[in-house]
Amino acid sequence: MSLLDIRNVSKIYGELKALDNVSIRVDQGEWVAIMGPSGSGKSTMMNIIGCMDKPTKGQVFLDGIDIAKESSRRLTDIRRDKIGLIFQQFHMVNYLTAVENVMVSQYYHSMPDEAEALEALERVGVRERARHLPSQLSGGEQQRVCVARALINHPELILADEPTGNLDETNENIVLDLFRQLHREGTTLIVVTHDPEVAEAAQRTIVLEHGRLVREVVNEHFVE
Amino acid sequence: MTPRKLPMRNILRHPGRTASLTVLVAFLALSLFSGSVIVMSLMSGLRSLENRLGADLIVVPATSRGKIDPEKIYLQGTTGYYYMSASKLDEVRAMEGVVQASGQVFLASLRADCCSMPIQVIGFDPATDFTIRPWIGERMKTDLGKMEVAAGSRVNAGVNETIRIYGQPCLVAARLDESGTGLDTAVYCTMETMAELLSAAREMNHELKIDGDPAGVVSAIYVKTHPGEADRLAGEIRQTRSPKVTVIQTRTVTSDVERSLGGVSHTIAVLIICVWLLDLVLLTAAFLLLGGERRREFAVLRSLGMSRRDLAYLALKEAALISFFGGMNGIFLGLLILLPFSGLIEQALGLPYLRPGWPTMLALCAASLAAVCAAGPGAALLSARKLSRADIGTIMREGT
Numbered sequence: 001m002s003l004l005d006i007r008n009v010s011k012i013y014g015e016l017k018a019l020d021n022v023s024i025r026v027d028q029g030e031w032v033a034i035m036g037p038s039g040s041g042k043s044t045m046m047n048i049i050g051c052m053d054k055p056t057k058g059q060v061f062l063d064g065i066d067i068a069k070e071s072s073r074r075l076t077d078i079r080r081d082k083i084g085l086i087f088q089q090f091h092m093v094n095y096l097t098a099v100e101n102v103m104v105s106q107y108y109h110s111m112p113d114e115a116e117a118l119e120a121l122e123r124v125g126v127r128e129r130a131r132h133l134p135s136q137l138s139g140g141e142q143q144r145v146c147v148a149r150a151l152i153n154h155p156e157l158i159l160a161d162e163p164t165g166n167l168d169e170t171n172e173n174i175v176l177d178l179f180r181q182l183h184r185e186g187t188t189l190i191v192v193t194h195d196p197e198v199a200e201a202a203q204r205t206i207v208l209e210h211g212r213l214v215r216e217v218v219n220e221h222f223v224e
Numbered sequence: 225m226t227p228r229k230l231p232m233r234n235i236l237r238h239p240g241r242t243a244s245l246t247v248l249v250a251f252l253a254l255s256l257f258s259g260s261v262i263v264m265s266l267m268s269g270l271r272s273l274e275n276r277l278g279a280d281l282i283v284v285p286a287t288s289r290g291k292i293d294p295e296k297i298y299l300q301g302t303t304g305y306y307y308m309s310a311s312k313l314d315e316v317r318a319m320e321g322v323v324q325a326s327g328q329v330f331l332a333s334l335r336a337d338c339c340s341m342p343i344q345v346i347g348f349d350p351a352t353d354f355t356i357r358p359w360i361g362e363r364m365k366t367d368l369g370k371m372e373v374a375a376g377s378r379v380n381a382g383v384n385e386t387i388r389i390y391g392q393p394c395l396v397a398a399r400l401d402e403s404g405t406g407l408d409t410a411v412y413c414t415m416e417t418m419a420e421l422l423s424a425a426r427e428m429n430h431e432l433k434i435d436g437d438p439a440g441v442v443s444a445i446y447v448k449t450h451p452g453e454a455d456r457l458a459g460e461i462r463q464t465r466s467p468k469v470t471v472i473q474t475r476t477v478t479s480d481v482e483r484s485l486g487g488v489s490h491t492i493a494v495l496i497i498c499v500w501l502l503d504l505v506l507l508t509a510a511f512l513l514l515g516g517e518r519r520r521e522f523a524v525l526r527s528l529g530m531s532r533r534d535l536a537y538l539a540l541k542e543a544a545l546i547s548f549f550g551g552m553n554g555i556f557l558g559l560l561i562l563l564p565f566s567g568l569i570e571q572a573l574g575l576p577y578l579r580p581g582w583p584t585m586l587a588l589c590a591a592s593l594a595a596v597c598a599a600g601p602g603a604a605l606l607s608a609r610k611l612s613r614a615d616i617g618t619i620m621r622e623g624t
Contacts, residue, residue, distance in 0.1 A: 103226075107227055112226060
């Protein structure tokens with residue numbers, strides 16, 4: 001059963017076609033990488049899937065809801081309830097501690113639960129840094145807090161934009177291991193990346209160029 | 225941890241930013257509050273001066289102009305004395321168009337051992353006076369007795385204390401309400417007491433330039449005229465001789481003050497408007513810059529599910545907290561400057577200055593606070609509106 005069904009989606013800015021008639025299906029529990037050079041349309045795709053933008057044409061079904069037709073307020077609700085976002089820049093709220101950053105996400109979804117937030121930090125290996133401010137954490141630690149924040153509400157889809165782009169190899173492996181663990185637990189993952197090694201960790205890679213889907217590659221060496 | 229706590233958390237964890245904004249808001253509140261208090265004090269001072277002068281004409285010996293400007297006694301509390309024969313009072317009183325006329329005698333005490341302090345002493349005739357008695361009557365039921373004085377609000381002597389004037393002990397029987405004029409620095413006594421003081425001054429070789437009996441002189445004659453008769457009577461009195469006199473039309477004094485006041489009030493009002501505009505521009509720019517700096521934070525919160533309304537609430541609450549705190553500080557600073565230094569302000573302006581009563585002061589505090597509490601969040605709302613419409617995805621990828 002597909003969690004995400006993108007049908008003939010285009011996004012046009014004036015003369016520029018950022019996305020041109022793209023169709024993609026992502027099944028529940030699948031791990032998909034979206035690759036492409038700069039200007040290929042992967043960020044636009046990420047924005048649309050992440051309910052941060054709407055397509056000019058086409059339909060985008062997320063868990064059966066056509067998000068292309070929803071209001072901006074409703075898109076905020078869908079993003080909050082169904083999607084966990086991870087970005088290349090770690091994007092923590094700089095005046096909140098690690099655990100408070102996770103709890104803010106809980107608040108907008110349901111209600112804050114510190115014990116659960118600490119568990120999520122434990123899971124990503126930064127439990128002992130829970131009371132530290134972002135400025136007191138390394139890049140890898142911040143990204144792991146962001147992963148914990150994305151996971152805390154048990155989203156149906158984890159959408160990550162260059163999640164390892166600012167990390168060293170050790171931290172990159174930690175984050176990819178976390179993704180593997182999430183995948184094993186049945187979480188659907190879409191990872192936008194330009195790094196072939198990160199793409200190879202996924203089950204399937206979709207390649208965009210000039211706003212068009214140019215090929216799909218199934219990773220035969222995918223390790224569960 | 226809930227988003228309701230975010231504004232306070234942000235304020236406390238960014239002390240430098242919070243302090244800069246607080247100072248800006250405090251300056252806004254200070255300028256508005258103190259400017260308003262000064263303008264209101266000048267207006268109250270003018271009204272008070274009109275009430276205290278109470279006469280249409282004041283007749284003084286012509287020579288007094290050269291030695292000391294009588295207007296300065298009323299406006300700035302400068303001490304001075306000059307005398308003419310009391311027969312002038314009878315002459316004026318007999319003129320057609322005069323409703324009431326009463327004499328006053330001035331004496332300046334010295335900065336010397338014989339006197340507690342250098343002050344202006346004004347003697348009046350309780351039987352005919354219509355300017356000082358009503359003022360004293362607000363504080364004292366009975367008339368002043370012999371060697372009793374009523375002290376102006378800025379004379380440093382309390383009720384039942386004794387002050388010495390030319391070696392004569394005078395009991396302070398009452399303290400008068402503040403008038404905001406030079407009259408606050410004087411003490412008032414009956415003609416009977418004044419005659420004693422003049423004699424004592426003369427015995428101590430103080431040069432008074434009085435020929436004959438001190439009881440037979442006046443320094444100024446206060447005249448109330450029939451409506452519309454002031455100009456004619458002023459001209460008629462000026463024509464009289466022995467001695468030659470100067471006639472001050474109080475309407476002219478108050479008009480001059482009103483004109484100066486208009487100029488000062490206008491300048492202060494323009495300054496307040498300029499400071500406000502400048503501060504509002506700075507405040508708006510500060511909140512917009514701050515908003516720019518916090519784009520990523522707001523985008524993160526929006527990506528986590530914060531609604532535009534919640535974002536506006538966050539920005540408004542922060543701005544309201546800073547505005548309230550800054551506003552309170554600004555007003556407190558205004559009170560610290562205005563309350564102890566009102567005398568200096570009056571001296572600097574050279575105009576009657578009567579600070580409004582506490583109910584009005586409290587109303588001005590509340591109005592100034594309300595104004596800054598509206599300005600800060602108003603500026604923040606502009607920033608929040610702009611940010612709530614920004615593209616979250618683009619901001620998150622900017623890494624700014």
